[in-house]
Amino acid sequence: MRKSSVAVILHAVAISLVLFIGSGNSARADGKSGESLFKEHCSLCHPDGGNIVNPKKTLHKKDLEANNIKSKDDIVRIMRKPGPGMTTFNENTVPEKSAKEIAGYILKTFK
Ligand code: HEC
Numbered sequence: 747m748r749k750s751s752v753a754v755i756l757h758a759v760a761i762s763l764v765l766f767i768g769s770g771n772s773a774r775a776d777g778k779s780g781e782s783l784f785k786e787h788c789s790l791c792h793p794d795g796g797n798i799v800n801p802k803k804t805l806h807k808k809d810l811e812a813n814n815i816k817s818k819d820d821i822v823r824i825m826r827k828p829g830p831g832m833t834t835f836n837e838n839t840v841p842e843k844s845a846k847e848i849a850g851y852i853l854k855t856f857k
Pocket of ligand 1: 784788797800802813815830
């Protein structure tokens, strides 16, 4: 890897760290946070909790409730068995604990 790309990556990490701390979450040394997991796996199609594939099914509270999604378990269930157009996330791609972290992040972030 060239030095410049390392610098770019370090820069991106520094920025997300600042945003992360700024958002009031406590950073954890032991695993990834719901936020970083969300960015890694979900934000491609759900940027800012939206839905670029099906704009009627965003991750905002109003849409979730309209579709009877109320708890972390409901969200984890969708990750394991999603509707049309969404990637399936199984135990290998997103283990249970991480899935719950992501679900918790969604519920508290997108109102
Ligand atoms: C490839 C694009 C894509 C990715 C990646 C993706 N989703 Fe989705 N998601 C969709 C689509 C499309 C739907 C609507 C499916 C349907 O019609 O039921 C959806 C629906 C949902 C819903 C239901 C929303 C509602 O209002 O009914 C939840 C919750 C959800 N996704 C969570 C996630 C989580 C958590 C991740 C990451 C682990 C993720 N999605 C990654 C495309 C994606």
